[in-house]
Amino acid sequence: MLRSLAFILALLVGGCGLLPELKDETAGWSANRLYSAAKEAMGDGSYDKAVKYFEILEARYPYGRFAQQAQIEIAYAYHKANEPANAIAACDRFIKLHPNHPNVDYVYYLKGLVNFNEDLGIMGYISLQDQSERDPKAAREAFESFKDLVTRFPNSKYAADATARMKYLVNALASHEVHVARYYMKRGAYVAAASRAQFAVKTYLDAPANEEALFIMVKAYDALGLEDLRDDAERVMRTNFPSSDYYKRGLDRKEPWWKLW
Numbered sequence: 705m706l707r708s709l710a711f712i713l714a715l716l717v718g719g720c721g722l723l724p725e726l727k728d729e730t731a732g733w734s735a736n737r738l739y740s741a742a743k744e745a746m747g748d749g750s751y752d753k754a755v756k757y758f759e760i761l762e763a764r765y766p767y768g769r770f771a772q773q774a775q776i777e778i779a780y781a782y783h784k785a786n787e788p789a790n791a792i793a794a795c796d797r798f799i800k801l802h803p804n805h806p807n808v809d810y811v812y813y814l815k816g817l818v819n820f821n822e823d824l825g826i827m828g829y830i831s832l833q834d835q836s837e838r839d840p841k842a843a844r845e846a847f848e849s850f851k852d853l854v855t856r857f858p859n860s861k862y863a864a865d866a867t868a869r870m871k872y873l874v875n876a877l878a879s880h881e882v883h884v885a886r887y888y889m890k891r892g893a894y895v896a897a898a899s900r901a902q903f904a905v906k907t908y909l910d911a912p913a914n915e916e917a918l919f920i921m922v923k924a925y926d927a928l929g930l931e932d933l934r935d936d937a938e939r940v941m942r943t944n945f946p947s948s949d950y951y952k953r954g955l956d957r958k959e960p961w962w963k964l965w
Contacts, residue, residue, distance in 0.1 A: 730757070735765040742777065751785035772802060776811060783818050788842075791818045809853055813862035816849030820869055840880045847873040878904045878911035885920045898924035898933075905940075915941070919950040 730738060742757035758774040758781070765771055779794035795815035802808060822842040850866035850873070857863060881904035888897035901917040901924065908914065918941035925934035941948065 730760055735761055735768045735770045738764070739770045739774065742774070746777070746781060746784070749784075751781045754781045755785075772798075772805060775801070776807060776814075779811065779814055783814060783821075788818050788822045791815075792845075809857040809860040809862060812849055812853035812856070813860070813866055816846045816853065816866060816869065819843070819846035819849060820873070822846075840877055843873050843877055843880075847877070874908045875911045875913055878908035878913035878917070881908070882913045882917050882920065885917065885924075889920055889924060892927075894924040894927045898928070915945045915948055915950065918945070919948070 730741070733741075738757055738761040742754045742761065745751070745754035745757060755778055758778045762771050762774045762778075775794065775798045779791050779798060782788075782791035782794055792815055795811050795818070798805070798811050799808060799815075805811075819842045847870055850870045853860060853866045854863050854870070860866075881900050885897045885900035885904070888894070888900065898921050901920040904911070904917040905914050905921070918937055921937035922934055922941060925931075925937060941950075
């Protein structure tokens, strides 16, 4: 952990000293030369340096043909440098400044991709943190960015991939809600469990995780003695999941919750 912090601080300190140095080095450079230097730095993996070149380019030639492209490239460079907050801020800035730019669909896609990758970051796989305690904020924001892209630009070449990622995110978000609902069920918090399961069913339509969400609703309402709500949930479950394995795992009988999963 300390090594990671030291590395981040070193990058920040290095970046602060880089801009004045490049400003001196690039004095008199044309927009084309600055752009070429930035792309070369990108190709070498020197993303911090590439960002500085692009920033100098935008500052010196704000109305040239490279300026707007530089803004997009800055967002991409931050994404490649694994700086999601800066990448998203750069995307938001471009969308606000150039809502009708011919490549704004890509910026929406990039913004979604940054959040998507952040949610699937390696720390998410190796962390021992309970999933119910993890914040799905990045997944939600990724979904909204992809949704904006598909809604505004249905013919975009990025729309198909965005749609596929949205489908994944819908089930991931539904699974998160169901995980929380299951957590509450095992602790006897039946009202909270039913509420989270119901939220998943209503919000994330057609998500496979909703099979378990409905199962939780049936059992939670049954535990609370709310027979009408239990019967309604069971009716929806049997209609949508007629061959559900949960029928064998306790829907029709009372079992201790720790034996049902």
